[in-house]
Amino acid sequence: MPVIFDNPAGFWALLGIPALLLIHTLQARSRRTASSTLFLLDRLAPESRGGWHWERLRSSLPLWLQLLFVLVLAWVLVAPRWIRPDASQNIVVVLDSSLSMAASLDESRAQLPARLRQMESLAMRTEWTLLESNPRAPTLYRGDNLSQLSSALNAWEPALGQHDIVPSLQLASSLVRGAGAVVFVSDHIRDVPEGAALLSFADPMENCGFIGSGVEEKDGQTVWHALVRNHGSATRTFSWHLAVGTQTSTPQSLTLAAGETRALQGFFPEGTDRLTVVLQPDKFSLDDQLPLLRPQPKNLRVALQLSGPELPILDRVLRGIPHLQTAASLEQADLRISRREPNAPPAPPAIPSIIFPEENASGPALQGWVVAEKHPLVNDTSWPALACTHAAGITSQAEDTALVWRGETPLIFLRQENPRPAPPALLFNFFPAQSNAPKLPAFVILLRRYIETVRAALPGFEARNADTHQLLPLAFDPAKGNLSLKIGDTSRPLTAAQAGVFRAPARAGFFQILQNGQPLLDGAAQFSDVREARLTDCAVADTLVAREKSIVRATSAPDPYRPFWLGLLLALPLLTWFLLRRRS
């Protein structure tokens, strides 16, 4: 039966062996001895004279007894346990999917298998499960072969920003039956649920990287901006350069103090739609490259069929929105802004609409507080300051989605007039011109958000910069062919369902969505998650010891001879003492 040691620290007791040998090598203090035969001793060649502090180690029974005592003491202290032949355990390893793990992935790949091999020795059979904390990710490995688990670990790469790890750890806990443990592998000290252990192999690291970017048109030229931040704790000097295709600019030096952020900017070279700003590589490479595209938004054609006091308001709002065109005719429009009886069926064509009430409409006096629903169009906007006294008398229907209420009356709501996936119409149940809505940022924001929603749902080519892993729902015409995602030289098909929840790649770089071979979206994914880039908080951790102890107790039996060893521990000093006393 294999033996394991419940308290490996007990092996420190073996240091007593060299200590004992050292003590026995030290020359003992001279004993005073009267002699009448020293003249006989004088004739013999002296082997060792006084004054030497060291001497050759001499074998003696007390020495061997003392060495045996140290050995037995070490054996008792390490608390050996014998693994039962039928002992098995379940170990579920959960990898932290946070992108910061990329910086210490090499260390994790190198050290985690060795640490797990130690755990493997706690039972005769170990069932391994390798998960990642991304709850949507599939199981990476399940089986009893640690080498295959290591292979799965080597093929894995983190892909998420900050996220909740608890669901994956709860799932992992449910997979542990009998003896076993949940091991969460991260690079930071994280709070893990009871019963789970934390492993981290990452030391604090310095890191400089991009934290944001922007592209704007200025004086007829396209200007890019990039923010570079030193996330570390020390001043750092590094170089950066531009890469356009296969050409690179002259590297320039940049010195940033700890925590300092510096803005870089430049023009897009003539005839170039994409470039990459490259920093000198460091341990965390995800934020060392900033791919940038010359944005090319979809143009939105608006049919403004509005008169009355709301017209200047809408005109002012629309003029502030780029890439917006006035449609030559209603048939060519992508968005209609009109005034009509809302309960009447919409006139063709079936396009999204912003609908204001008829000028002669009237409704009841409004009472109560103005509150906004939780909806992407009104989230994080303030509506309580909206002052409107009377509603327009529009009756909301059951399937309508109210956005803003006053009292019991919906003031703004959405109505699905056209079949999905066409965006719903935005209806106003009050007269903005008779309220202070034009002065409210929330009102302008609502209009802009709605217009951008309509633009996003509009099929057509677009070039844009996006954050890594940013949700980019694709608007496309299924009748025009299949979609595919192209990153670098690799391409893979996209289903319609995947296109609806498409996210930018997790790694910074250029990508392209093609439909039937024609580009639908040119994208540049940029890493900008500051939380993941701060690596000075990384720390090495290992809280497995407590879990290992409980596993050991479940899979092994204690040494049956422990009472004998304890008795021997008592007897050996007494015997040594007796021998030394007799000799003295």
Place this chain on the structure above:
Amino acid sequence: MNDHAIRTAAQTAQAAFRLPLRDSTWRGLHGQFAGQGSGSSLDFQDHRPYFPGDDPRHINWQAFARTGNYTMKLYRQEVSPQIDLLIDCSPSMFFDPAKAKRTGELALFCAESALRLGAALRVHAVDASAVRLVAIDQLLGGKWLPAAEISSAAKSAAPEKLALERAPFRHGSLRVLVSDLLFPAEMDGLRLLAVNQGRGIVFAPWCRAEAEPEWDGNHLFHDVETGAKERRRVTPSLLRRYTEAYARHFATWRDAARRHGVRLARLNCTNDFTSTLRAEALPVGAVEPCQ
């Protein structure tokens, strides 16, 4: 030192053994032991022709009747032998309590045995530098040992042989030396015990601490003879060679004793005195049974 125990042991030993005076002839005053010449004892010794001046009481008249010649009948002379008792008073004789006791027992045994046999006894304390006469009363009273120890206070630089050449040995005397012989052995070291028709007996007490010392490791040796101090590391190898040297030392003394006809008895200090005499002195003729 327990003087009473010494006296008791010596008296017990005297009941069983005495100095060996009967196996030889002696010179001295009238006594009870055979002399070297003819005397007036009852033991017939020889015949010889008559010379004028001879005691006519010893003329063998029967022989004159047969031969017509005067023949003298000679009888063995009976004398009181002369015993010179020398006691080694060097510090080595007293550094071990058992050895000191045995030394005292030997001195008392020899002195009382000599007196009991009617010998003319002289006692000398001897060391490396001098020989001093010790009054017999002082010896029998047990007062000599402290004096001897005091006399040995003057240490020499190295152990030296006893100053036997200064001992006033009497002609034809029995020389009894009580010494541990712990000084460099010489083949002629005991010659003086046998010169001038003397005979020698050596009682050499020894103790286990000398013959089989349990030295191990570092020792600060204090030489009881010289007073010198010496730090030494005693290994099993050194101890083995020491015991071999010790054995060779006394083998040399035995050879020297054999060469000069001296009886050498080494007496251990562990057993009781009588048993030790029986086991170690009687076989070599250093004592004889009283019966």
